[in-house]
Amino acid sequence: MRDFSYLRATSVDAARQAAALPGAMLLAGGTTLIDLAKCGVAEPDSLVDITHLKGLDTIEIDERGAVIGALARMSHVADHAGIKGGFPAVSEALWQAASAQLRNMATVGGNLMQRTRCPYFRDPSNFAACNKREPGSGCSAIGGVTRGHAVLGTSESCIATYPGDLVTALVAFDAVVHLGERRVLVDDFFLLPGTTPQKEHAIEPGEMITAIEIPGSAAARRSTYVKVRDRQSYEFAAASAAGGGGGGGGGG
Ligand SMILES: Cc1cc2nc3c(=O)[nH]c(=O)nc-3n(C[C@H](O)[C@H](O)[C@H](O)COP(=O)(O)OP(=O)(O)OC[C@H]3O[C@@H](n4cnc5c(N)ncnc54)[C@H](O)[C@@H]3O)c2cc1C
Ligand code: SF4
Structure with a gap:
């Protein structure tokens, strides 16, 4: 891990x-960025700590839906009464992600x-070829061990999966990512x-993510999240799906 400078941002504009x-x-909980820096994938010259920005950790619920601040902790969102009641698939997806310690951070x-x-x-250090890390270097996974790689949405350049649980539930209910004033559907936020x-x-x-907005609906209120994985705890999904009844909504 190489040296980097550290800056604690005092406003969203300063952070951006x-x-x-x-x-x-940007540095938020640091639970994955620090890992990536240690293994040499992320090589930041400076880290901009956003964890002290005010007003970005709130969860607002009204008849239109939920707006979750980007700095809300996974455990806080998973356990929020309004999220559990209005968006159970979101709560379940978060509860099944990572470990309690990670979700708290x-x-x-x-x-x-x-x-x-x-x-x-x-x-x-062992696999130089990775188009995601080094564009044009090739793909070590293609022709290698691919258990855990994608079967849909692949290309000749990369067959990696996206590992998160929350996004599956967000896509199912047409959630929107707030990038300050700009809004992008979650489905469009992730690129093939x-x-x-x-x-x-x-x-x-x-740009930075400032919030996630989930429209309220009957389907979201009657939703659930299913995660299939090698062991029942502290494991990424082999496959996952979110869906709801009573008025559309579904995805995976
Ligand atoms: C052992 C282990 C098991 C895990 N298992 C699961 C699992 O089963 N399911 C699952 O879904 N996840 C899992 N995770 C991933 C975990 O959920 C993520 O590490 C965590 O959500 C990242 O959040 P963070 O706040 O710590 O992000 P950080 O590590 O601080 O940042 C992650 C990245 O996001 C960027 N970033 C942070 N905030 C913003 C923002 N507001 N706007 C734009 N960019 C931003 C950072 O620059 C960085 O590139 C696991 C992680 C570990 C280490
Ligand atoms: S599947 Fe994607 S991330 Fe994995 S080695 Fe190939 S290019 Fe890199």
């Missing part, structure tokens, strides 16, 4: 400006931005690999 500089990265904004668990991607697997999200330098 600092994170737009080359080599800068990790934010929903960071959860959306987590990167693939493809073992070749996370092991640069195509020929540019290094570009995973529809987010530009100088």
